[in-house]
Amino acid sequence: MTDETIKEANPGWHLDAGKVAKDLVVTALLATAIFGSTIAYKTVSAEGGLALETRYDIAFYIIAAVVVGRLILWLAVWSRPSGHRSPVMPANMKASIAFLTTKIGKGFATTMLLIALVFPFLPFTDRYLLDLGILVLTYVMLGWGLNIVVGLAGLLDLGYVAFYAIGAYSYALLAQYFGLSFWICLPLAGILAAFWGIILGFPVLRLRGDYLAIVTLAFGEIIRVVLLNWYWFTGGPDGLSGIPRPSFFGIDFNRSESGFAHIFGLEYSSSHRIVFLYFLILALALLTNFVTNRLRRLPIGRAWEALREDEIACRSLGLNTTTVKLTAFATGGMFAGFAGSFFATRQGFISPESFTFIESALILAIVVLGGMGSQIGVVIAAIVMIGGFEIFREAEQYRMLIFGLAMVFIMIWRPRGLISTRIPSIFLKEKKAVSSDMVSQGEGH
Amino acid sequence: MIAKIDDAVLTVEHLNMRFGGLLAVDNLSFDVGRKDITALIGPNGAGKTTVFNCITGFYKPTEGRITTHHEDGKKFLLERMDDFKIPKIAKVARTFQNIRLFSGMTVLENLMVGQHNPLMVASNYTFGGIFGLKTYKTAEKKAMDLAKYWMDQTRLTARADDAAGDLPYGDQRKLEIARAMCTNPKLLCLDEPAAGLNPRESEDLNKLLMFIRKERETGILLIEHDMNVVMGISDHIVVLDYGKKIADGTPEEIRSDPKVIAAYLGVDDEEIETVEQEIEEGVSS
């Protein structure tokens, strides 16, 4: 075999040693510039002021680690054929892998659902784990709701937490001023959040990409700041407390004769309410999933996905993209509204502090990490992220660092999220998953 | 010079489109006959795509009137309509010079999106469809049948469940036409449908266009560079150069028009004869 044929068999699998060496030198210089100043010297308080302590050894190790890391990247990642992040695969193999993941996905989803159903009754499930389960399910629901806007319609929304806040405050205020019960407030909160979704939708109709992201971000902040400053109505930074707890369809969870435990002949336990809350959020989350899956198979859902793929083509086929966008914002907002009123009834106390930008970012991270548009991906991502946060609770200071690193690695390893194939909404003969490199990500990515 | 057309599906009158200092379309008037294939030709940059964008509402013309006439006597002034209402109400569909498919969706899904509006009504604007009402199920089945019909006509049935972005180029062009036809248009506007096709695919396309004209009774307005296609299948040709109409007539009239040949092919007068010959051969082949 001549050199030529080897090259052809392995296109792009060769490294330019000179280029790599140059890059490593630049890396070393940059690392020295950064860490030389920040790590090599440390100020310590000494008698009569500050003294400078040198730590050349630590700085050296860090710089060496950076250079070695870069070299590994060169050898392992960047030497791959150009233009492909993953090794090239024949199309039919790709399709069969996609098919396999859908098959596994189905069994996996059923298993997850079964686990979720029996989770409160497992022997090792204590109050702490149950609370964690409720938290994870809340984020699963929020992720599924945001998935409609970001994953299906392809509209990047950085202010999703605003609808969560609107749902929470709707319930709290309706209960406080009108004494309405949770079961009446739940749909009202959803409707109000959907209405605000439309209000947000109008100004962003003509915006694309970064502009869309910025305006939705601003919307999230505006809602929070209004809640913070409208003191006489929302209680401002003091928040709202004494929000009524949910009842079991009218039966309260208390020790009295008319309480849940007495009526069902059980011994009173404070965990009844927690278990009920768990199943409530599970039901709400499943409702979100069910409705989303239904909508995907209706013309409205197909219009959302078409909008993500190509807005101009949509208009050329007679789709009113204004209504398509507004319905996406409204539907996504509605589910956040439901989740918000659940949050309020669970906590019994809400304040604007619970609805900061970091919440929006977390929900968006769950959607992106899970794989935009993938329902099961959101579940995995929510478990990993929220569970991961809890595991690293001890390492408070490094939590964000670990979290950030993990995100970076996952985005290198799977740039389209954990589950990145798309399942068609309708089929003629067989349902074949669409590989992610075909699927567009819509505006603002 | 304006060709006399008795039964027009589209009339364009005194159309002007200005971009800053550039007059991309200059006082253009022409008719498109119902059930005719009308070709709009001209050199690159002549303003053909701009005319399409004016007809389909993507640009608002600076001046002029664009009217569609349905068989039942209804008339629509396109320059006053929102772009999405033009396919929906005035029944004018289009394709794009750079293919615009929903690449992450399957062939079948693309064709279903083309039938969004009737399906939306059948699903009671989602409220009926979400509860699985029977009316919607029947409507969806009907929509599937129409999609199947067009997949059969474009020979895409075998690829119904594949992502549109996975199709070869020629099939993507055909799918875009099939998707436009799923809106049941009275007039179909095709922007360079044969661009990038090999001779066999091009031949297929011609057959498809003839079929649409004859069986579906849809008028076709097409932008085309390939003289073979233009001369072979059109009933009527409009020639643009620098936004102005320089000729309008039957293929025979256009073929012998020296102004057209000079403008379209950008050749000097003495070369015209050789070019004319080439075209002659193209027609007879």
Ligand SMILES: Nc1ncnc2c1ncn2[C@@H]1O[C@H](COP(=O)(O)OP(=O)(O)O)[C@@H](O)[C@H]1O
């Ligand atoms: N949106 C626009 N803004 C400014 N100029 C445009 C625009 N669209 C088209 N033009 C100009 O109009 C002229 C005609 O373009 P076009 O209609 O695309 O030509 P054709 O399709 O005949 O090749 C070109 O000079 C082009 O630069």
Ligand SMILES: [Mg+2]
């Ligand atoms: Mg053009």
